[in-house]
Amino acid sequence: MTMRAAALTEFGGPEVLRPMDLPVPVAGPGQVRIAVRAAGVLPFDLGVRGGWSPPGVTPRFPVVPGNEFAGTIDQLGEGVTGRAVGEDVLGFGLLGGYAEYVVVPADQVVAKPAEMPWEIAGGFSGNGQGAHLALGELRVGPGDTLLIGGAAGGLGTFAVQLARAWGATTVIGTASPANHDYLRELGAVPVAYGEGLVERIRELAPGGVDAALDAAGPEGLRAAVEVTRDRDRVITMVATEEAARLGLRDWGGTRTAARLAELVELYRRGAVRPRLRATYPLDRAADAHRDLATGHGRGKIVLTVR
Incomplete structure (x- = not known):
């Protein structure tokens, strides 16, 4: 067969x-x-x-x-x-x-x-559990201002919604201008990639952000380090070599059925789509x-x- x-x-x-x-x-x-x-x-x-x-x-x-x-x-x-x-x-x-x-x-x-x-x-499962693991590692919770690099992609889409479901007050998401309306629909404040990124983020969060999740690459990760108050709350999903160069901590996690079931329940309630x-x-x-x-x-x- x-x-x-x-x-x-x-x-x-x-x-x-x-x-x-x-x-x-x-x-x-x-x-x-x-x-x-x-x-x-x-x-x-x-x-x-x-x-x-x-x-x-x-x-x-x-x-x-x-x-x-x-x-x-x-x-x-x-x-x-x-x-x-x-x-x-x-x-x-x-x-x-x-x-x-x-x-x-x-x-x-x-x-x-x-x-x-x-x-x-x-x-x-993949993006859902990836976002769950990352935001859990960052200890995202009520009152936080979170920066997500590459926020319009599969993982970013999940992370924006999950952060809001966990009580983050503000989610700033980097994306190309064509995806800014999409990010607003998800509940994020959009900001464009490219030269001047750090300044644009600081205009939105003058005191810096509480945590940052990079899913865009080295440039976005460097910007995240500059604007996040605690370097221990900066992680990347993609730019691991740059993270090591910057001296950021390594991290990881394991997918589980229990985590997936929790995400499915959030889907049932309409918290993640x-x-x-x-x-x-x-x-x-x-x-x-x-x-x-x-x-x-x-x-x-x-x-x-x-």
Whole structure:
């Protein structure tokens, strides 16, 4: 039995990510198999395609990227309890999401709300948990003024809404001018990238900001360090080399079903509403990677699988 997948047999640019027919995986002990409906596209996946290996993983060709997905459980492994065949779920892994079937541990999925569209569910876990981990690390809470670099992207969209849900008084978001109205809709105060960024932020927050989350790159991270009162409350999702050069602390975290369930509940209450930037069919996964690599646009890119 075979399935359709977007996979690579060599590392390289988007062109190495091609449609393939591969064997359908089987759920082992403690695992569930998901008939995938949609899968999110993340910078993590672009790194895998380029040859980066997630910690503790040695990919073997063919490699199927994709570490967030939504679909329906169609097989339970030995010993799995609390899940059922036919249950609609969303979840996370490290690899394998760009396919008609994916197998993950049963504790890496949660029930999908009936009102959540498949495309939203497929791209929910990665950016949602990333934003949750980052804002938790920054101790964002009531009364804070938070700076988010790259606020219109998939992670930034989630982070703006989550910060407001956690009580941040002001969220300043950097983005290109074309996305400023979008940020206002999310509840952020927009500011343009480029020369003079530090001065523009200081006009909005003369006393500095309480915390800063960079998802834009080295330039934005340097600006964040200048305007944040406590360097210990500055972290980056992307500019790790620049963070080390600036002497910022290293940080990390682990995705969990409990964290994902908390985010799903916020979705149910209307506190977070991820936005779709584009959807691509599975066979056009390479085009989805090209789109994400531009660094432009707003919201989430998702592959539709079924």
